Amino acid sequence: AKALGYADDPVRLGVETFMREYYLHARAIHRMSARLIARCQEGLARRGAAGRRVRRAALADGLVAYEGRLHLAEPGALLKDPARILRVFWHAQQLGIELGVDLERAVEDAAPTLAADAWRASPALRHLFLAILRPWGRVATTLRRMHDTGVLGAYLPEFGALTCLVQYDHYHRYSVDQHSLLAVETLEGLAPGQGAYADELVEILAEVERPELLMLGILLHDIGKAEGHGHAEKGVPLIKAVTRRLNLDPDDAALVEFLVEHHLLLSHVAERRDLDDPKTVERLARVVRFPAWLTMLYLLTCADIRAVGPGVWNAWRAALLRELYVRTRTRLAGRSPKPPRRAAVAHRIVQALADPTYRPAAEAHLARVSDRYVRSTSPQRMAAHVRLIERLRDEPVATELFHYPDLGTSDFVVVTRDTPGLFALIAGTLAAHQVNVLSAQIETRADGIAVDTFHVNDPRGDAIDDESRWERLTGDLRRTLAGEVSMEALLTARPPRAPAAPLPKPVARARVTVDNSVSDSRTVVEVKAPDRVGLLYRVTRALAEAGCDIATAKIATDLDQAFDAFYVTDRARRKIEAPAAVAALRHAVAAALDGVDELDARPV
Structure with a gap:
């Protein structure tokens, strides 16, 4: 792109401009080729039908259907009445048939007439478009x-601005317009029998009373990307302009605007906030307000995450989102979980251990842990913790693994005497062995x-079940905690990863x-920084030293x-x-971060 004279600008990279122009030309060639093939197919069909009667079904709006395609019976009808353009697609949708080549060409020729403000704001066209959705x-x-x-x-010129728009990175497989259409298709394609997760989504989808508003929100959720980075915020004035032009009912407009403005909210909260902190769900419920929203x-x-590209959607991400959705819906319904009674929890721990002699240890454990731990940890997992604590009599550190292949994750539990910087030493050791940390509960x-407990996977997104690696x-x-080897030496000796495809390195x-x-x-404490080996170790070491x-x-x-988000207190737990x-x-x-040039502190 640079060799061809494409330079970066304030909105997008030069390579993105170059790729967009390429895709636009390739799209035009594809359209011409597809039309030529369709015309040949129609000619062959007419030749095969010679001598036999072809059934024709006359429709409203000057249209006729025959041989599995929709045709225009009145040449020039679309130019005389642009409202018929959307009716063409409504008829094709209802009948489940393709457009004939001549009709498709007529639609393309007439499409620019819809750009007139009067037609874009037409109540009749709004009603028809929502009927299509x-x-x-x-x-x-x-x-x-x-x-x-x-x-x-x-x-919808706001959607037209996304045509062949490219984001140059490893994350987004499709251009923005195709991603948005694929998100609609992803949701529409859900059906029973595709797995437990899909079955549950189908049931939830059946609760939606106004699917056309949901589809409109999905179609336009990324319109802010035409304006560059920070697309969720930049999409707000654009979607408000759309809802005003369509003259949507105020409640309908508010819903669609909410979906576009907050389409990243659930994923960000699920992946960057502590779901066991009561205020997380409380704050989210205040933003969402209504169960239907x-x-x-x-x-x-x-739908959005699944339509990004292969490998982005996984069982771990699905489980996080589902947990957040269920907890927030419970909060909106006015219900709250009752705190467990410690005596009852102790009884269940002993049951899980299948050994009544563990009762004193279980009761002692519960007497020394926080309410949050009791509320957020299952009795079965607590039983495992009690066993690990018993092992500390004979060894300085005890560890255990729990693998979840279907989720593509593992839990690495470390029990030892607390020392300043313990989190950093564990995080650094995991980084040295190419183990990806998703979250941690301390x-x-x-x-x-x-x-x-460290919730981890490998860089490919799979559970790590190689015992020799662990x-x-x-x-x-053990050597690091004993002071026999430094973390810097461990990270330096780390085996190199396979080289990735080069990407531009914006500042x-x-x-x-x-x-x-x-x-x-x-x-x-939130940290946003270029990802690199040992970043988590450096940040957590700095927190410990502070x-x-x-x-x-x-x-x-x-x-x-x-x-990265870290929930911290001082040494007195304040x-x-x-x-x-x-x-x-x-x-x-x-x-601890090289090249930090922006600091921010929100009101405290």
């Missing part, structure tokens, strides 16, 4: 036909025993945020950027709220 089964197919003939972009946002989020008992990792962890601005509004009991205890960590990577302490914490983390 309403029925289930052929919405995506009809929208693709409208897009290919230029009708969709003429009627939550349901549509959940369906849009699932529990330090009143007697100083740490029970740390043996090497736990051996290095990335690392950002450190300290936020005391997210949680009532913990300060949240006198912070980490309670929860959420680790997410988007393209080549790391989005939030860090003094302005001077907040500033010192920000600068401590910033010092």
Whole structure:
């Protein structure tokens, strides 16, 4: 692209402009080739039908259907009455047939007439367009036909601006217009029998009373990308312009605008926030407000992620989103889970251990852990923790693995005496062995025993069930905790990854945020920085050196950027709220990141 004179601009990379122009020309060639093939097929069909009577079905709007295609009976009818253009697609959708070549050409020629303000704002066309979005089964197919003939972009110029728009990265497989259409098709294609996850989504989808509004939100969720980065925010004025032009009912307009503005909300909260912190769901419920809106946002989020490209959607991400959806829906319904009684939990721990002699240990364990741990940990997992704690009598550190192949994840549990920087040492050891950390739950008992659980997978997104690999990792962890090897030496000796395809390296601005509004009991430190080996170790080491205890960590990577959130307290388990302490914490983390040039602190 650079050799051909395509330069970067404030909105997009030169290579993205180059690829868009290429795709536009390739699209035009494809359209001409497809039309030529269709014309030949029609000619062969007419030749084969010579001598026999062809059944013709006359329709309204000057249309006639025969031989599986829709044709125009009145030449020039579309130019005389542009409203008929959308009726063409409505008839084709209802009958489940293709457009004839001559009709398709006539539609393309007439499509620019829909760009007139009067037609875009026509109540009759709005009613017809929403009718096209309403029925289930052929919405995506009809929208693709409208897009290919230029009708969709003429009627909705905000969508037309996405045509062949490219994002140059490893993450997005499709151009923005094709991704949006694929998201509609993904949701429409859900059917029973595709698995437990799909079956549940089908049931949820059946609750949607206005599917046309959901489809409109999915179709237009990425319109802000025409304006460059920060597309969710930039899409807000664009979608408001659409709803005003279509003159949607105020409640309908508010829903569609909500879906576009917040289409990233569920995925960001699920992957970057502590779902066991009560305030997470409380804040989300305040934004969503209505169960019906939550349901549509959940369906849009699932369709959006699944339509990004292969490998982006996985069982782990699906489970996180589902848990967040269920918890928020429960909150909106006015219900809240009852806190478990510790005596009852102790009884269930002993049952899981199948050994009554463990009762004193189970009761002692519950007496020394936090309410949050009791609320968010299953008795079966607590039983495993009790066994690991018993092992500390004979060894300095005890570990155990729990694999979830269907989710593509593993849980790595570490139990040992707490020391400053323990999280960082574990995170560094995992990085040295190419283990990807998705999240972490940290529990330090009143007697100083740490029970740390790391939710992990390999860089390909699979559970790590190679026992020899874990043996090497736990051996290095023991040596690191004992001070026999430094973390820097361990990371330096790390085997190199296979080289990835080169991508442009835009200037990335690392950002450190300290936020005391997210949680009532913990300060949240967020880090956005270019992802690299050992980043998690460096950040968590800086937190430890700043006198912070980490309670929860959420680790997410988007393209080549790391989005990490750490729920922390001081050593006395209090939030860090003094302005001077907040500033010192920000600068401590910033010092661990090379090239940090933007710091941010929200009100504390």
